[in-house]
Amino acid sequence: MRVLITGGAGFIGSHLAEAYLDKGDEVYIIDNLSTGSLDNIAHLKEKGSYQKRLFVQVDSILNRDAMLELIGTCEVVHHLAAAVGVEYILDKPMESITTNIQGTEVVLELCNKFKKRVLLASTSEVYGKHTHAPLVETDNIIYGPSSKFRWSYAASKLMDEFMALAYYRTTGLQVTIARLFNTVGPRQTGAYGMVIPRLVRQALKNEPLTVYGDGQQTRTFTDVKDVVWAFMRLAENESSCGQVYNIGGLEEVSILELAQRIISLCNSGSEIQLIPYDKAFGKDFEDMQRRVPGIEKIESLIGFSPKIDLHAILARVIDYMRKHNK
Ligand code: UDP
Numbered sequence: 272m273r274v275l276i277t278g279g280a281g282f283i284g285s286h287l288a289e290a291y292l293d294k295g296d297e298v299y300i301i302d303n304l305s306t307g308s309l310d311n312i313a314h315l316k317e318k319g320s321y322q323k324r325l326f327v328q329v330d331s332i333l334n335r336d337a338m339l340e341l342i343g344t345c346e347v348v349h350h351l352a353a354a355v356g357v358e359y360i361l362d363k364p365m366e367s368i369t370t371n372i373q374g375t376e377v378v379l380e381l382c383n384k385f386k387k388r389v390l391l392a393s394t395s396e397v398y399g400k401h402t403h404a405p406l407v408e409t410d411n412i413i414y415g416p417s418s419k420f421r422w423s424y425a426a427s428k429l430m431d432e433f434m435a436l437a438y439y440r441t442t443g444l445q446v447t448i449a450r451l452f453n454t455v456g457p458r459q460t461g462a463y464g465m466v467i468p469r470l471v472r473q474a475l476k477n478e479p480l481t482v483y484g485d486g487q488q489t490r491t492f493t494d495v496k497d498v499v500w501a502f503m504r505l506a507e508n509e510s511s512c513g514q515v516y517n518i519g520g521l522e523e524v525s526i527l528e529l530a531q532r533i534i535s536l537c538n539s540g541s542e543i544q545l546i547p548y549d550k551a552f553g554k555d556f557e558d559m560q561r562r563v564p565g566i567e568k569i570e571s572l573i574g575f576s577p578k579i580d581l582h583a584i585l586a587r588v589i590d591y592m593r594k595h596n597k
Pocket of ligand 1: 356396453466483490
């Protein structure tokens with residue numbers, strides 16, 4: 272099978288590419304390297320048996336001609352190319368909206384034209400600022416005002432979901448939407464705000480761990496291996512078309528507790544430094560206080576249940592960062 276992964280040189284995309292190559296498929300990647308990197312797929316290009324089955328194009332998904340050819344060639348499309356990371360969004364607000372909305376428009380329009388199967392990576396961010404748990408796919412969505420730019424990411428991904436569902440309803444496009452809850456694993460960079468690689472790097476260097484706010488905000492982390500497994504099963508499953516699925520872990524943890532666990536697992540002498548949100552992001556920032564997925568829907572469809580718990584996730588990331596001197 273020929274699989275196209277937009278954003279395939281990114282953290283999640285590169286793991287997905289590897290899993291399809293392991294299975295014997297041909298993998299086509301398009302990535303503009305905005306947050307992705309060719310380093311993420313260098314090990315795949317070096318592997319003899321993969322070389323002939325891996326095709327990498329450094330380009331933007333906004334390049335319709337390039338996308339026309341790629342989507343025309345492939346049977347399945349995993350659309351992961353997006354502006355991600357809170358810091359990236361705040362830093363490049365216009366570019367983020369354009370990539371997320373116009374880019375997805377191109378992908379969906381061409382998948383519809385060629386009648387190709389497509390999986391759209393969305394985010395738990397679309398739920399907005401709920402404090403209840405768990406969040407289920409039918410929950411209402413609550414955002415802050417447009418002056419708080421964080422919500423532009425949620426709104427742009429929500430618009431992607433609307434476009435996908437509109438195609439499904441009007442033309443029968445075979446599209447499935449996956450909402451990811453804080454995916455973590457080897458190769459993720461802390462450069463755009465992602466908390467685990469960032470705190471692990473600080474702990475390994477015996478620097479203070481930067482915990483924003485009072486650290487009582489919670490998240491539920493998911494290992495990239497579990498996410499890849501779910502993406503591949505969803506793409507194979509026709510009854511997932513026109514549906515939205517949460518993909519997430521099981522253990523809710525506060526960021527303060529996370530920092531303490533990282534210090535202990537790294538045997539680090541670091542201290543924890545609480546940094547007010549306005550110092551970290553400016554006065555117009557608003558965080559999500561709680562984010563826990565309900566996963567019954569995906570569990571009953573494909574038997575998804577995360578195999579890698581938070582302890583193992585942290586151990587994997589620490590091991591990777593130690594080995595690669597990150
Ligand atoms: N965070 C933190 N210190 C950091 C980076 C992030 O305390 O150096 C917090 C952030 O404010 C949020 C949580 O960790 O409450 C998760 O942040 P991340 O950017 O990883 O993902 P988000 O869930 O915000 O998309």
